[in-house]
Amino acid sequence: MVHEPSFRELVSAKTRFVVPVGVLTLGAYLGVTALAGYARGFMSQSVVGAFSVGYLLIFGVYVMTWAVALVYVRVANRRFDPKAAEAIADLEARR
Amino acid sequence: MRVLTLVIFLAILGITLAITTWAARRTTTTSDFYTAGRSLGAPANGFALAGDWMSAAAFLGFTGLAALYGMDGSLYAVAALVAFLMILLVVAEPLRNTGKYTMADVIAYRMQSSPARLAAVLSTVVVNLAYMVPQMVGAGALAKLLLGIPYGVSVIFAGVAMVLYVAFGGMLATTWIQIVKAVLLLSAAAVVLVWILVLFDFNPVNLFDGVQDKYGPQFLAPGNLLTHPLDEVSLGLSFAFGVAGLPHVMVRFYTVPDARAARQSVIWVLFLAGAFFLVTTLIGLAASYYVGKDAIVAADKGGNLALPLLAQHLGGGAGTLGGQAFLAFVAAVAFATILAVVAGLTLATSGAIAHDLYVNVIKGGEVAEREQVRVARMSTLAVGALAILLGLLAQGINVGVLVVLAIAVAASSNFPIIVLSLFWRRFNTAGVIGGVAAGVVSSVALALLGPAVLGADAVFPLVNPTIVSMPIGFAGAVLGTLLGGGEAVAQTRFDEVTFRAQTGAGAEV
Numbered sequence: 001m002v003h004e005p006s007f008r009e010l011v012s013a014k015t016r017f018v019v020p021v022g023v024l025t026l027g028a029y030l031g032v033t034a035l036a037g038y039a040r041g042f043m044s045q046s047v048v049g050a051f052s053v054g055y056l057l058i059f060g061v062y063v064m065t066w067a068v069a070l071v072y073v074r075v076a077n078r079r080f081d082p083k084a085a086e087a088i089a090d091l092e093a094r095r
Numbered sequence: 096m097r098v099l100t101l102v103i104f105l106a107i108l109g110i111t112l113a114i115t116t117w118a119a120r121r122t123t124t125t126s127d128f129y130t131a132g133r134s135l136g137a138p139a140n141g142f143a144l145a146g147d148w149m150s151a152a153a154f155l156g157f158t159g160l161a162a163l164y165g166m167d168g169s170l171y172a173v174a175a176l177v178a179f180l181m182i183l184l185v186v187a188e189p190l191r192n193t194g195k196y197t198m199a200d201v202i203a204y205r206m207q208s209s210p211a212r213l214a215a216v217l218s219t220v221v222v223n224l225a226y227m228v229p230q231m232v233g234a235g236a237l238a239k240l241l242l243g244i245p246y247g248v249s250v251i252f253a254g255v256a257m258v259l260y261v262a263f264g265g266m267l268a269t270t271w272i273q274i275v276k277a278v279l280l281l282s283a284a285a286v287v288l289v290w291i292l293v294l295f296d297f298n299p300v301n302l303f304d305g306v307q308d309k310y311g312p313q314f315l316a317p318g319n320l321l322t323h324p325l326d327e328v329s330l331g332l333s334f335a336f337g338v339a340g341l342p343h344v345m346v347r348f349y350t351v352p353d354a355r356a357a358r359q360s361v362i363w364v365l366f367l368a369g370a371f372f373l374v375t376t377l378i379g380l381a382a383s384y385y386v387g388k389d390a391i392v393a394a395d396k397g398g399n400l401a402l403p404l405l406a407q408h409l410g411g412g413a414g415t416l417g418g419q420a421f422l423a424f425v426a427a428v429a430f431a432t433i434l435a436v437v438a439g440l441t442l443a444t445s446g447a448i449a450h451d452l453y454v455n456v457i458k459g460g461e462v463a464e465r466e467q468v469r470v471a472r473m474s475t476l477a478v479g480a481l482a483i484l485l486g487l488l489a490q491g492i493n494v495g496v497l498v499v500l501a502i503a504v505a506a507s508s509n510f511p512i513i514v515l516s517l518f519w520r521r522f523n524t525a526g527v528i529g530g531v532a533a534g535v536v537s538s539v540a541l542a543l544l545g546p547a548v549l550g551a552d553a554v555f556p557l558v559n560p561t562i563v564s565m566p567i568g569f570a571g572a573v574l575g576t577l578l579g580g581g582e583a584v585a586q587t588r589f590d591e592v593t594f595r596a597q598t599g600a601g602a603e604v
Contacts, residue, residue: 001594007597011597018184030332043166054315054317059373066365066369072183073183076355084597084598088599
């Protein structure tokens with residue numbers, strides 16, 4: 001069943017999206033934590049008044065998380081779900 | 096004040112018991128008990144997940160950390176949000192597609208062996224108890240401080256309430272109690288937020304400026320709590336992978352009809368809980384500005400009363416009617432939060448004991464439907480009794496380490512075995528056992544040797560052991576797999592697991 005072309009297509013489409021997006025967002029987030037650990041001076045620099053680079057980056061992580069999640073759900077609903085339905089139909093047709 | 100808190104709290108208790116009565120009439124089958132019949136919509140499950148995740152550790156803890164330690168508190172809060180992105184991308188949908196009632200089901204579905212299920216049960220119980228005890232201690236400490244009720248009495252009270260909710264109302268009651276609590280908590284936070292914004296002319300920068308004028312620029316810099324630089328990264332790893340391994344969060348994905356609804360419910364959590372986590376920074380800073388760090392520490396060493404004290408201040412201060420009313424409301428919400436989260440933990444733990452241990456391992460799956468529900472209710476009672484006992488024993492000890500531990504064990508033991516079961520063809524029973532053994536032992540040992548327990552004499556320098564213990568957990572799983580040799584069943588099942596995890600074909604309905 002896993003050698004069904006429609007299933008291979010589903011898995012590779014998911015992998016092509018989830019792996020780079022996951023690695024990039026996790027990398028960006030862990031990058032912010034690394035800056036908080038190793039670049040404390042940089043994180044304390046002012047952006048507006050006492051609102052510093054660190055707080056801005058943390059806020060950026062919120063925005064990034066929300067944006068990536070919305071994009072993922074859109075892609076999953078539109079591209080992955082139909083492909084999954086196709087893979088199930090192909091499997092049933094073969095049986 | 097005490098009377099007012101009590102009245103509000105009794106009103107919340109009345110609502111939760113009414114929900115339980117309603118849910119009990121709808122809970123007859125095993126699937127009803129563990130998963131609310133897989134009938135919840137994405138918004139309901141999303142609110143309930145947000146309720147699970149906005150525990151007392153978030154409501155009282157994150158605000159307190161931001162009030163006492165500045166940016167490190169905000170890093171804790173954002174870590175809790177990023178966690179759900181990893182859940183969305185990696186585990187939510189495969190879990191919904193392959194699981195039945197518990198976390199161990201996912202492992203056992205692939206391995207078809209009792210030892211693998213037992214290892215997953217062990218890991219589930221360690222994580223859940225480590226997570227439950229701080230909640231019980233929090234309930235006791237909060238009621239003692241705000242209501243003058245003795246510690247033991249409120250721990251027993253919390254234990255009895257959660258057993259009632261879960262034993263009678265199962266997952267349906269637990270879910271709706273979480274939803275009610277999430278709405279209350281978000282309303283409380285929204286009121287506080289608007290109040291703060293009014294006071295600072297709708298410009299949060301004014302709040303940052305005010306705090307900096309009062310405590311100096313060092314207060315807003317990172318590193319006030321997590322002094323070791325690597326600890327900031329380890330904290331991030333803990334949350335990013337640990338939450339995906341928390342059994343009481345995982346079982347929530349079984350309550351929706353399909354993977355699409357599981358996916359949508361994560362969006363609800365990300366926006367509901369995320370908005371709340373974002374606001375904890377402002378609430379914490381406002382608390383340190385108005386109430387003052389010294390007064391916060393004087394009320395509770397860990398800073399856990401920053402939000403209640405801020406509410407009292409905003410309402411008009413101690414002794415005024417407004418101050419008392421607002422404090423009473425926030426305190427009652429905090430207590431309700433603890434009850435709801437403990438109920439979720441109790442349900443997930445009794446699933447591991449009744450469904451995994453008794454029904455599948457001891458009885459080999461041959462147990463009548465009616466009997467399964469009865470056993471689930473009995474094990475709820477046992478878990479409740481154990482939670483009360485541990486809560487009483489834990490009075491006065493530093494519970495912060497237990498939260499760190501729960502999430503580190505989840506990241507180092509549960510997460511590796513779940514991910515490898517879903518995505519690695521060669522993974523086998525010996526790998527599950529190796530992963531659990533290495534992950535549990537390394538995270539528990541490193542947490543006990545770290546600064547959270549030993550303070551300045553710490554042998555291991557980091558509060559969050561995950562950056563070391565998670566690789567050890569994965570290494571144990573890989574080593575176990577290689578030593579265990581080829582396991583025919585585990586390999587042939589992999590194709591089926593992969594197909595089902597990715598498409599939802601044959602998933603439990």
